[in-house]
Amino acid sequence: MQRKLFLVLSLVCTILCCTVTVYGAIELSRQGRTPQLIKDVYHKDGTPYIAIDDALPALGMSGYWDSVAHVYKIKSPRGRATFFPGGQYLRLGETFYPIKHKPLFIDGRLRVSEDFILEQLAEVLPTPIYYRNLNPISAPDADQGMLDKLFAFLLQKKKSSTEPALRAVAIDPGHGGDDMGTIGRNGIKEKDVVLAVAKKLKKKLKMQLGVPVYLSRDDDYTLSAEQHLGCARHDDVDVFLLLHAQASLVPDEHGVHIYVRPEKDELNGNEGFGNSSMMFALQLSSALRSAGFNVVEVAQAPLLQLVRGNLPTVLIEMGYLSNLEDKNMLNSGIGQQRFADALFVGLQRFANADK
Template sequence: MRQILLLLLLLLMFSAIPLWAAVEIAPRGKNPVLLEDVYQQKGVPYIAIEDALDAVGLSGHWNSIKHTFRIRTRRGWAEISPASSFLKLAGNYYPLQKKPRFIDGRLRVTDHFILNQLSLLVGRPIYFRNLDPDSDTPVAEEKNTLEQLFAFLLNKKTKSSGPLVRAVVIDAGHGGLDPGVIAASGFKEKELNLQVAKKLAKQLKMKLGVTIYLSRDGDYELSLEQRLEPASKDDVDLWLLIHAQASLSSELRGVNLFVRSEGVANSLLTEQEINNSVDSSSLKLADQLALSLRQAGIRVNGIYPSPLLYLGRGSLPTVQIELGYLSNQEELLQLQDDNYQNQLVQALFQGIRSYAKQLKGER
């Protein structure tokens, strides 16, 4: 009996320990560096920040007084902390998908940090390969409410009769304790998202007479399940996610449109590969939005597949609209201007109306 209890205790101890993994990292065009001091937790690799920096030619150190890790870049010192969901650089704050974590005595970051924030610090794309992607795959469990919402949305069917667009969900990103991007002036992304979402909702209700579901109508935080819930309604035909972004380069500006990726996470795909990798209904909607924005004189950088959207696959036309860069001072002032917001909203409205007309021609 004591041997059985000892065996169970050992199993519990080892099950709580993160699994080791290995990754390859390098600036694009350089020979990859193999890193083996990597922990895999729930499918997410955690890489020691010092190792990642060394692999891409940067350096940094832990500040024991401020409890932050400082990274030396060409634009000055960047800072991250296990207590913060932001990277700080030159007075700007950039949101992180996951906080850095101390594991086995070392501060570690995820693959998302390396592919996004670290690549911007380096100033070029970074090659990243997880050599053990399935070493910590969670055991499948019975579907919960959130999973049922996913399943419903992934299987929404295009209607063959009735109004072309019956209802639209507009998701104003972030909210409450989650501010999104924070500009150097203190202006928060969550404020812009809600302002534009409300204006677009009003235009669609007044001019198209469609039902509008706002994920939030005030400054409060939502769970993922709460954001998904409006899109699960039977009459919803379009899903728009309103966001803004920031860059370590103050020169970047313009609108970026993201559509659901069909399992493709490489940002360096060819145009044909992008067209083959995204949901076609979402791409048609994004095309019309981009055309209307450009016709209104608003810069659109492009349409991109995003593995980070809530849904990886599905038939509900979904576009994430990044309205501009809060890190660009000129564009920040524009985005805060009521007249420019109205210009953006009018262009988005025209894009949605053009998409509805396109559907009518295809029916």
Template sequence: MWRFLLFLSALLLWGEDRALAKVEVTLVNRTPVIIEEVYTHQGSIFLALDDVLPALGLSGQWDSSARLYQISTPYGKISVVPGNSSIRLGSQVMTLPQAPRFIDGRLRVDESFVREYLPALLGLSVTYRNLDPQEPPPAPEADSLDLFFARLLEKKGLAPEATIGKVVIDPGHGGDDPGSIGLNGSTEKDVVLEIARQLEKQIKMKLGAERVRLTRDSDYALTLEQRLQPVGEADVAALLQLHAQAASHPETHGLYLFVRPREETRGVSQPAAQGGSMRLAEALRGALTGAGFAVAGILPAPLLPLGRGDLPSVLVELGYLTNADDFERLTRPEEQTRLIQALFEGLKTFVESR
């Protein structure tokens, strides 16, 4: 079990201090806007939404009753929920590498939201520059970090005594990061941890205790390296990441499966449809549908832990904690058991077919 040491906590708190950097955001045919209030958190740059949106010709405001930020766009509203990595515009859903968070009383987003995700959702042409890249606390080069996780997420050979591969289950969030907040004050971190524990128990009882690993088994935070460490072990067959969502409208509901857009091994890339992640997602969808659960879709997600590599990996958004039916499915013991059994059957089908 990994836990943050006191000195590391101090470093992380220091990492949220205002950096001396400036960034420039430019929309085509508009005057560049320089944003000076730049913060860092765990090596990532965070910018206030209230600073970013005017630079992109957009507007938004904080809804204190719903506890979310609404961005007004020509195509509808985008809801940004603190602690929730998922953003949605109509039927389009994207998962951010870093959840939005409050720092010094303002809601801030990771710079990738400005560079990649918002432009992709709205079809914008945005130029983003860090005008003072040496000032923020040092972070690994993006390409090196990506390649490191790509190597972690490459398939390893089975150990000689193994007949089927090992499954790594990653319950999202934890510690001071609650994730989404739902009905009755429920938190994503607690709901997905309970489901992960029960799924782990099923695998241990029916496939063997050595066939499963949890990234966390209690309520504590993990760095990305710690979260992915079990994936680097030999004979890992699959990575299953468990999450839940929240929305401003209680009728929003659904179970989604996310896979990486492309499978890649040491520079050789192929479409997601031809890789193991899609086969795992299809096995899960088959089992879930067979058990009576509607799967809203299998969607590509440019999320770092799913980004590069060819280890079969699926991020499961189990439902919306703000929707009464989804909430019951995720928290009522009888419904929870049905969901866990379906996830187990999908995993079993996949690992035994390798």
């Protein structure tokens, strides 16, 4: 009798384990090296998760879990990179690379998703990565489950939110008047393209969300540094966006750079996880990427003295006026609108996210 019960129990256990855990295998190496077979692969909602301690040696790197700082540290050819379970970015020096699927502890091991390997780890390596999923799983059930959860979450969100998520937005189109900013190809001026994008974003925010939008300038005139920041002084302002464009002597250099101020207290490599400016920057970055823009980095930079220290504030260098493609995008009404639309999506996501 006892033996029978034991058998039944172990059978139930096996069935349960099979339904919650799906294992697979991958091959991984630096391009041109012998691929390493990794069998301890966990599929969560159709995405393979690989233990970071398996992935790094296969790529000729190493790393360790720092239990004091609560971060994982990678020794890479480009220096020390860090990330943490549940985190939204990989940090390399002062640059933050947004992570799509958060790293998780699964079965007692810190695991990263396939796209973490292909995107974030690829950033820290000088050579391309070879990766092959040996058990690609199409998981319609899991995806459906995810969608159901998402809808349930959205419905819940709608019911509970009585206050508007965003009260007002401040936007500073950089430069103006005598201060042209950067002058790009064909004499395109930074002061003009940033104003055009700011106006389009303002219109979209007013029409779709009905929130007040304060611009530091709505025409081509000179402002003091103080006046540039003045628009963020209104009490109802919840986010502050500073728009710029840049130029380089290297004509190929292109793409978007997003900056936030450095976190003040950086003790023991603790990256200041609760930084709302960083969260805002990551939402903008992911919206821009989804819209097809090349976001080069989300980084910390000693930006500016601010009215309110805790106001989520992000400076965006929208592109290089010295690069033909960027210049054409920023100088055309359609390109400016696409950029403004992407910023709008990022703003909305940030406002609706739990903070």
